[in-house]
Structure formats: C-alpha cells, structure tokens
Amino acid sequence: MTPTRRGILGLGAAALAAPFLAGRAGAAAPPPVEILMRGNADGSQVWFDPVGILVRPGQAVRWVNRDPGNSHTATAYHPANLDHPLRIPAAAAPWNSDYLLPDEDFSVALTVEGTYDYFCVPHEHAGMVGRIVVGHPGAAPPGGTAALPEEAARAFPAVEEILRRGIVRRA
C-alpha cells in the first residue's frame, strides 16, 4: 500500500503517484476511484458512497468528505488504529486519514491483493464502514465480525456482491 498526502494535497499526490505506479507495473496505472463521505442534513445518517468497491492492485482510492456538517475519517481495520481487529491483508500497511473537514480528501494506493475493511472513527458505532476488494479477495478475516459494533458488522456489503457488481452503494 502506498499512502499519499491527506487534505488539499491529496489529489495532487494521487496524480503524482500514478506515473510512479505505472513505472513499476510497466503499464498505465488505472485511474483512481473516488469514495465520498456523506451525511444527511440533521446528522442522523452517515455513510461511505460507494460502501463497497472492486479495484485493481496499485489503483489509488481517494476519499472526499462531501458532508457539509461533519468530519469523517477513512481508517483501516488494523491493531495500529485504535487497537481495532485486523481486517486488511496481513502484508498490507494500515492507513488512517485523520479527520477530514468538508471538501478535504485523502488517498492511498492499494498494492496488496485482498479484502480491506475500513471505518470512520467517530461513526463506527453508527455503521459508517466500507469494504474494498483489491484484485482477488483472499481469505476472510479470522473471527468474523463478532468484535465489531453491531451497526458496523451489519453494514459491510458481501464480498461476492462486490465481485459481481464492481460497485455497491448502500441500500
């Protein structure tokens, strides 16, 4: 995984990272995908859009906060992040965007194949989580979702649905 700079520099960093990745792969890097952080007017609902997405190894993922009344994070499920369970490939490095204010963004390039689950720090208990499949999904994280807040465990789209549809938006 190749983290890039957060905030206003995020898009530029993602653009800069693309030729680097292309050089390593020997082919043009796939374009970055965008995941929006959203919320409704009274803050009663918050979500990632899309909630599930299939990307190619090395493809950059960019989160943008489009919720005018809240701050959000994109944080990998990993013991390094607030002692959360490991729910990304063991060989992948964790990321944490820190709080993004409205219109700020954060990018990472995911190079290790597998399934990556992530959450929003202040909204995990409200079910604001997402799932990214990079190439082949690999094995499911051990322990299932038992250690997660109930709302979070319920919100992940199925890997099979992500593989079938490519992009999964919340119901």
Place this chain on the structure above:
Amino acid sequence: MLFRFAVAAGLAALAMPALAADQVEKAPPAGSYKKVSELVKLPDFLPGLGQLYVDPKTLPAGPFLAYDRDGRLVSTVYMLPIEDLSNKDKRFDDLAAPGGRVDHVDVYFNAGHPGVEKPHAHVILWHVSKTDEGRVAK
C-alpha cells in the same frame, strides 16, 4: 449626594462582572465557553445548528450555545448519548440553561461527530421562532 453616587458606582462595579459572566446573547459567550471548532476538528459553522460554543468540562451533554452568522444566540443544545439514556443508573441533572426564553424544542437522533463520537440525541431549546431557524439552516 456624594454618598448616593458612591453607592451607585459600587453597585454598578459589582454588577458588571456578573453581567459579563452571564453574557450569552452574542458570540462569543462569556465565561468558560470555547468555540467547538477550536476544541475538535469540526466545521466552524454547522448547517442546521450554527456556530457552537461549549464549556469543555460539561461534555458530552453541554449545554452547547449555538449562534447564527451574525453572532446572535439561536439555541441551546444538549447532546445526550443514547447508551446513557437507556442506562437506568445514568441521569443528566441540573444542566445549565443560560439562554433564557425558549420558543420551542426539537429532539432528534445524531450519528455522532468529533467531540461526541457515540450516537446521541440532540435536544435543542430554540430561542428563536420556527421561521427564524432558517438563520442557521445553511
């Protein structure tokens, strides 16, 4: 005459700190209130609420004092975690209510935000009319 003046001046001097301590009608409020956006990473102006101030010692319940873009007080907000509301051993007693007259009250669910991360209820004492809520709508 001189005595009366001295007494009046003394009373005024005593009253001024008290008035200053109570000043909440215009932002920034006096006392221990801090701007929420300087305490945690949140937008300075929250659509639907306005610009918030809180005494950090009172978190998470508050009161939060909410102001429009002209710095006029529009509401007093309490943020009460859902898990506390369903805990029979937990109470929120004697919450301060410095904003004065209340026109109407809204109560609704909020998924959380920096400062009050867990899902909670917003209890809003509006000091302005329903129509004037628009002053903080956007």
